[in-house]
Amino acid sequence: MKIVLNGEPCEVAAETLAALLDECGFSGRVATAVNEGFVPSSLRVGHRLNDGDRVEVLAPMQGG
Amino acid sequence: MRTFYGTKLLSPLMLGTAQYPSPAILEQAFRDSGAGVATVSLRREGGAGQTFWTMIKDLGVLILPNTAGCHTVKEAVTTAHMAREVFDTKWIKLELIGHTDSLQPDVFQLVEAARILTEDGFQVFPYTTDDLIVGERLLEAGCEVLMPWGAPIGSGRGLNNEYALRAMRAEFPDVPLVVDAGIGLPSHASHAMELGYDAVLLNTAVARAGEPQMMARAMALAVEAGRLAYEADPIEARDMAEPSTPVIGKAFLS
Numbered sequence: 191m192k193i194v195l196n197g198e199p200c201e202v203a204a205e206t207l208a209a210l211l212d213e214c215g216f217s218g219r220v221a222t223a224v225n226e227g228f229v230p231s232s233l234r235v236g237h238r239l240n241d242g243d244r245v246e247v248l249a250p251m252q253g254g
Numbered sequence: 255m256r257t258f259y260g261t262k263l264l265s266p267l268m269l270g271t272a273q274y275p276s277p278a279i280l281e282q283a284f285r286d287s288g289a290g291v292a293t294v295s296l297r298r299e300g301g302a303g304q305t306f307w308t309m310i311k312d313l314g315v316l317i318l319p320n321t322a323g324c325h326t327v328k329e330a331v332t333t334a335h336m337a338r339e340v341f342d343t344k345w346i347k348l349e350l351i352g353h354t355d356s357l358q359p360d361v362f363q364l365v366e367a368a369r370i371l372t373e374d375g376f377q378v379f380p381y382t383t384d385d386l387i388v389g390e391r392l393l394e395a396g397c398e399v400l401m402p403w404g405a406p407i408g409s410g411r412g413l414n415n416e417y418a419l420r421a422m423r424a425e426f427p428d429v430p431l432v433v434d435a436g437i438g439l440p441s442h443a444s445h446a447m448e449l450g451y452d453a454v455l456l457n458t459a460v461a462r463a464g465e466p467q468m469m470a471r472a473m474a475l476a477v478e479a480g481r482l483a484y485e486a487d488p489i490e491a492r493d494m495a496e497p498s499t500p501v502i503g504k505a506f507l508s
Contacts, residue, residue, distance in 0.1 A: 220299055223332060226332065228336055253272050254271070
Protein backbone atom coordinates (compact mmCIF):
# COMPACT_ATOMS: atom_id res chain seq x y z
CA MET A 191 0.00 0.00 0.00
CA LYS A 192 1.00 3.62 -0.37
CA ILE A 193 1.76 5.60 2.74
CA VAL A 194 3.66 8.78 3.60
CA LEU A 195 6.62 8.02 5.86
CA ASN A 196 8.36 10.97 7.49
CA GLY A 197 7.01 13.21 4.77
CA GLU A 198 8.05 10.97 1.85
CA PRO A 199 5.51 8.97 -0.17
CA CYS A 200 6.41 5.28 -0.31
CA GLU A 201 5.06 1.86 -1.23
CA VAL A 202 5.26 -0.73 1.54
CA ALA A 203 4.25 -4.35 2.09
CA ALA A 204 3.81 -4.00 5.86
CA GLU A 205 0.26 -4.12 7.18
CA THR A 206 0.98 -3.01 10.72
CA LEU A 207 3.05 -0.22 12.24
CA ALA A 208 5.42 -2.71 13.88
CA ALA A 209 5.97 -4.48 10.54
CA LEU A 210 6.58 -1.14 8.84
CA LEU A 211 9.39 -0.30 11.28
CA ASP A 212 10.98 -3.70 10.53
CA GLU A 213 10.55 -3.33 6.80
CA CYS A 214 12.10 0.13 6.74
CA GLY A 215 14.98 -0.75 9.06
CA PHE A 216 14.07 1.36 12.06
CA SER A 217 15.42 0.09 15.35
CA GLY A 218 16.44 1.41 18.74
CA ARG A 219 14.67 4.28 20.39
CA VAL A 220 11.99 5.72 18.16
CA ALA A 221 8.55 7.14 18.78
CA THR A 222 5.71 6.79 16.31
CA ALA A 223 2.67 8.76 15.25
CA VAL A 224 0.07 7.90 12.63
CA ASN A 225 -2.10 10.62 11.11
CA GLU A 226 -0.83 13.09 13.70
CA GLY A 227 -1.74 10.87 16.66
CA PHE A 228 0.82 9.27 19.00
CA VAL A 229 0.95 5.47 18.83
CA PRO A 230 2.78 4.03 21.87
CA SER A 231 5.28 1.27 21.17
CA SER A 232 3.09 -1.26 22.98
CA LEU A 233 0.31 -0.72 20.41
CA ARG A 234 2.42 -0.90 17.24
CA VAL A 235 1.91 -4.61 16.67
CA GLY A 236 -1.85 -4.23 16.71
CA HIS A 237 -1.94 -0.97 14.78
CA ARG A 238 -3.07 -1.74 11.25
CA LEU A 239 -2.03 0.66 8.52
CA ASN A 240 -4.34 2.01 5.86
CA ASP A 241 -3.66 3.32 2.40
CA GLY A 242 -2.67 6.98 2.58
CA ASP A 243 -1.66 6.92 6.28
CA ARG A 244 0.83 9.53 7.35
CA VAL A 245 3.44 7.91 9.57
CA GLU A 246 6.05 9.76 11.60
CA VAL A 247 9.04 7.94 13.10
CA LEU A 248 10.99 10.21 15.42
CA ALA A 249 14.29 9.70 17.21
CA PRO A 250 16.44 11.52 19.79
CA MET A 251 18.04 14.61 18.34
CA GLN A 252 20.07 17.61 19.45
CA GLY A 253 17.95 20.32 21.01
CA GLY A 254 18.10 23.54 22.97
CA MET B 255 17.56 25.00 47.97
CA ARG B 256 14.56 24.84 45.65
CA THR B 257 14.16 21.54 43.83
CA PHE B 258 12.83 20.75 40.37
CA TYR B 259 9.88 18.45 40.89
CA GLY B 260 11.69 17.02 43.89
CA THR B 261 15.04 16.69 42.12
CA LYS B 262 18.01 18.66 43.37
CA LEU B 263 20.33 19.84 40.61
CA LEU B 264 24.06 19.38 41.05
CA SER B 265 24.73 22.50 38.97
CA PRO B 266 22.47 25.47 38.17
CA LEU B 267 23.45 25.17 34.53
CA MET B 268 21.13 23.51 32.02
CA LEU B 269 22.80 23.12 28.66
CA GLY B 270 21.39 22.54 25.21
CA THR B 271 22.87 19.95 22.88
CA ALA B 272 22.31 21.62 19.49
CA GLN B 273 24.52 23.50 17.03
CA TYR B 274 27.95 22.28 18.18
CA PRO B 275 30.67 21.95 15.53
CA SER B 276 30.88 18.18 16.16
CA PRO B 277 29.54 15.49 18.51
CA ALA B 278 33.01 15.25 20.12
CA ILE B 279 33.03 18.96 20.93
CA LEU B 280 29.49 18.73 22.26
CA GLU B 281 30.51 15.91 24.57
CA GLN B 282 33.64 17.68 25.82
CA ALA B 283 31.90 21.04 26.25
CA PHE B 284 29.18 19.34 28.19
CA ARG B 285 31.63 17.76 30.58
CA ASP B 286 33.54 21.04 30.98
CA SER B 287 30.32 22.91 31.75
CA GLY B 288 29.43 20.70 34.68
CA ALA B 289 25.80 21.03 33.57
CA GLY B 290 23.46 18.61 35.28
CA VAL B 291 20.66 18.81 32.72
CA ALA B 292 20.77 18.33 28.95
CA THR B 293 17.98 19.55 26.69
CA VAL B 294 17.20 17.37 23.69
CA SER B 295 14.55 17.11 21.00
CA LEU B 296 12.78 14.63 18.75
CA ARG B 297 13.12 14.77 15.01
CA ARG B 298 12.49 12.44 12.08
CA GLU B 299 14.87 9.50 12.29
CA GLY B 300 17.46 9.88 9.58
CA GLY B 301 20.02 7.46 10.98
CA ALA B 302 21.85 9.62 13.52
CA GLY B 303 19.36 9.40 16.36
CA GLN B 304 20.62 6.25 18.03
CA THR B 305 24.29 7.34 18.13
CA PHE B 306 23.23 10.66 19.61
CA TRP B 307 21.12 8.91 22.22
CA THR B 308 24.02 6.68 23.30
CA MET B 309 26.29 9.69 23.69
CA ILE B 310 23.75 11.68 25.73
CA LYS B 311 23.00 8.71 27.95
CA ASP B 312 26.71 8.28 28.64
CA LEU B 313 26.95 11.88 29.90
CA GLY B 314 25.03 10.68 32.93
CA VAL B 315 22.98 13.87 33.25
CA LEU B 316 19.24 14.48 33.55
CA ILE B 317 17.43 14.68 30.23
CA LEU B 318 14.96 17.47 29.50
CA PRO B 319 13.24 16.89 26.14
CA ASN B 320 11.70 19.91 24.46
CA THR B 321 8.76 20.59 22.17
CA ALA B 322 10.78 23.03 20.07
CA GLY B 323 9.10 24.26 16.92
CA CYS B 324 5.57 23.40 18.03
CA HIS B 325 2.97 26.05 17.23
CA THR B 326 -0.22 24.39 18.43
CA VAL B 327 -1.39 22.74 21.64
CA LYS B 328 -2.09 19.47 19.81
CA GLU B 329 1.35 19.35 18.23
CA ALA B 330 3.07 20.10 21.55
CA VAL B 331 1.05 17.56 23.51
CA THR B 332 1.67 14.82 20.93
CA THR B 333 5.39 15.64 20.83
CA ALA B 334 5.52 15.50 24.64
CA HIS B 335 3.97 12.04 24.67
CA MET B 336 6.45 10.82 22.06
CA ALA B 337 9.33 12.33 24.03
CA ARG B 338 8.20 10.70 27.26
CA GLU B 339 8.34 7.30 25.61
CA VAL B 340 11.67 7.79 23.87
CA PHE B 341 13.53 9.51 26.70
CA ASP B 342 11.77 7.70 29.52
CA THR B 343 11.17 10.85 31.58
CA LYS B 344 8.16 12.80 32.81
CA TRP B 345 10.06 16.05 32.37
CA ILE B 346 9.12 18.17 29.37
CA LYS B 347 10.40 21.58 28.35
CA LEU B 348 7.20 22.97 26.94
CA GLU B 349 7.75 25.38 24.08
CA LEU B 350 4.81 26.78 22.17
CA ILE B 351 6.06 29.22 19.64
CA GLY B 352 3.81 32.13 18.80
CA HIS B 353 5.98 34.34 16.62
CA THR B 354 8.28 33.21 13.85
CA ASP B 355 10.91 35.95 14.13
CA SER B 356 11.18 36.39 17.89
CA LEU B 357 10.21 32.79 18.78
CA GLN B 358 8.13 34.44 21.49
CA PRO B 359 6.00 31.90 23.35
CA ASP B 360 2.27 31.82 22.66
CA VAL B 361 1.39 32.04 26.33
CA PHE B 362 -2.32 31.34 25.82
CA GLN B 363 -1.67 28.00 24.19
CA LEU B 364 1.20 27.40 26.63
CA VAL B 365 -1.13 27.53 29.63
CA GLU B 366 -3.60 25.21 27.92
CA ALA B 367 -0.93 22.67 26.95
CA ALA B 368 0.60 22.84 30.44
CA ARG B 369 -2.76 21.98 31.98
CA ILE B 370 -3.31 19.01 29.64
CA LEU B 371 0.20 17.64 30.13
CA THR B 372 0.08 18.03 33.92
CA GLU B 373 -3.18 16.06 33.94
CA ASP B 374 -1.42 13.43 31.81
CA GLY B 375 1.26 13.07 34.50
CA PHE B 376 4.01 15.20 32.99
CA GLN B 377 6.28 17.50 34.97
CA VAL B 378 6.23 20.62 32.86
CA PHE B 379 9.05 23.16 32.46
CA PRO B 380 7.28 25.95 30.57
CA TYR B 381 9.30 28.29 28.37
CA THR B 382 7.39 31.50 29.03
CA THR B 383 7.69 35.27 28.98
CA ASP B 384 8.39 37.36 32.07
CA ASP B 385 4.69 38.17 32.53
CA LEU B 386 3.60 37.68 36.15
CA ILE B 387 0.00 36.80 35.39
CA VAL B 388 1.01 34.18 32.85
CA GLY B 389 3.31 32.80 35.52
CA GLU B 390 0.37 32.57 37.92
CA ARG B 391 -1.77 30.83 35.32
CA LEU B 392 0.98 28.31 34.62
CA LEU B 393 1.26 27.52 38.33
CA GLU B 394 -2.53 27.12 38.51
CA ALA B 395 -2.27 24.77 35.54
CA GLY B 396 0.03 22.57 37.60
CA CYS B 397 3.54 23.74 36.70
CA GLU B 398 5.99 23.71 39.60
CA VAL B 399 8.77 25.44 37.65
CA LEU B 400 8.74 28.61 35.53
CA MET B 401 11.26 29.39 32.79
CA PRO B 402 10.97 33.02 31.67
CA TRP B 403 13.02 34.18 28.74
CA GLY B 404 15.93 36.55 29.20
CA ALA B 405 15.81 37.53 25.53
CA PRO B 406 14.74 35.79 22.31
CA ILE B 407 16.22 32.33 21.72
CA GLY B 408 19.70 32.50 20.22
CA SER B 409 19.87 36.30 20.39
CA GLY B 410 22.60 36.50 23.03
CA ARG B 411 21.19 39.79 24.30
CA GLY B 412 21.23 38.84 27.97
CA LEU B 413 18.46 39.92 30.33
CA ASN B 414 16.27 42.28 28.30
CA ASN B 415 14.03 43.17 31.21
CA GLU B 416 15.76 42.90 34.54
CA TYR B 417 12.89 44.66 36.27
CA ALA B 418 10.39 42.00 35.15
CA LEU B 419 12.69 39.14 36.13
CA ARG B 420 13.23 40.70 39.57
CA ALA B 421 9.48 41.10 39.97
CA MET B 422 9.00 37.45 39.08
CA ARG B 423 11.54 36.34 41.68
CA ALA B 424 9.80 38.47 44.31
CA GLU B 425 6.31 37.30 43.30
CA PHE B 426 7.14 33.58 43.35
CA PRO B 427 9.62 33.16 46.21
CA ASP B 428 9.06 29.41 46.53
CA VAL B 429 8.94 28.48 42.84
CA PRO B 430 12.10 27.29 41.08
CA LEU B 431 12.81 29.84 38.36
CA VAL B 432 15.07 29.39 35.35
CA VAL B 433 16.17 32.05 32.89
CA ASP B 434 15.75 30.21 29.61
CA ALA B 435 17.07 31.73 26.39
CA GLY B 436 18.87 34.90 25.44
CA ILE B 437 22.09 34.32 27.36
CA GLY B 438 25.15 35.28 25.31
CA LEU B 439 27.89 35.89 27.87
CA PRO B 440 28.93 34.56 31.25
CA SER B 441 28.04 37.96 32.73
CA HIS B 442 24.44 37.41 31.59
CA ALA B 443 24.36 34.04 33.31
CA SER B 444 25.85 35.54 36.47
CA HIS B 445 23.30 38.32 36.31
CA ALA B 446 20.42 35.85 36.32
CA MET B 447 21.89 33.99 39.27
CA GLU B 448 22.55 37.25 41.15
CA LEU B 449 18.82 37.99 40.87
CA GLY B 450 18.16 34.79 42.78
CA TYR B 451 17.24 32.57 39.86
CA ASP B 452 17.73 28.89 40.49
CA ALA B 453 19.20 27.96 37.15
CA VAL B 454 20.08 29.18 33.69
CA LEU B 455 19.32 27.31 30.49
CA LEU B 456 21.48 28.13 27.51
CA ASN B 457 22.71 26.56 24.30
CA THR B 458 23.80 28.89 21.52
CA ALA B 459 26.19 30.92 23.71
CA VAL B 460 28.34 27.82 24.20
CA ALA B 461 27.70 25.88 21.00
CA ARG B 462 28.40 28.79 18.64
CA ALA B 463 31.33 30.30 20.53
CA GLY B 464 34.66 30.05 18.70
CA GLU B 465 35.86 27.76 21.48
CA PRO B 466 32.80 25.98 22.89
CA GLN B 467 34.76 24.17 25.59
CA MET B 468 36.25 27.38 26.97
CA MET B 469 32.85 29.04 26.96
CA ALA B 470 31.34 26.03 28.70
CA ARG B 471 33.86 26.38 31.48
CA ALA B 472 33.29 30.16 31.63
CA MET B 473 29.55 29.60 32.03
CA ALA B 474 30.13 27.06 34.79
CA LEU B 475 32.22 29.59 36.72
CA ALA B 476 29.72 32.37 36.01
CA VAL B 477 26.68 30.57 37.40
CA GLU B 478 28.63 29.56 40.47
CA ALA B 479 29.86 33.13 41.01
CA GLY B 480 26.35 34.50 40.54
CA ARG B 481 24.81 32.09 42.97
CA LEU B 482 27.46 32.74 45.61
CA ALA B 483 26.94 36.47 45.16
CA TYR B 484 23.19 36.12 45.68
CA GLU B 485 23.68 34.02 48.77
CA ALA B 486 26.27 36.51 50.07
CA ASP B 487 23.60 39.26 50.28
CA PRO B 488 25.19 41.92 48.06
CA ILE B 489 25.26 45.64 48.87
CA GLU B 490 22.72 48.04 47.43
CA ALA B 491 23.89 50.30 44.61
CA ARG B 492 24.03 54.02 45.52
CA ASP B 493 24.42 57.23 43.55
CA MET B 494 27.21 58.93 45.48
CA ALA B 495 30.64 57.69 46.49
CA GLU B 496 31.32 56.44 49.96
CA PRO B 497 35.01 56.16 50.86
CA SER B 498 36.00 52.65 51.76
CA THR B 499 39.31 53.66 53.34
CA PRO B 500 38.84 55.18 56.82
CA VAL B 501 38.87 59.01 56.86
CA ILE B 502 39.83 59.17 60.52
CA GLY B 503 43.58 59.05 61.09
CA LYS B 504 44.52 60.46 57.71
CA ALA B 505 47.78 62.47 57.98
CA PHE B 506 47.80 66.21 57.40
CA LEU B 507 50.23 66.58 54.51
CA SER B 508 48.92 69.39 52.33
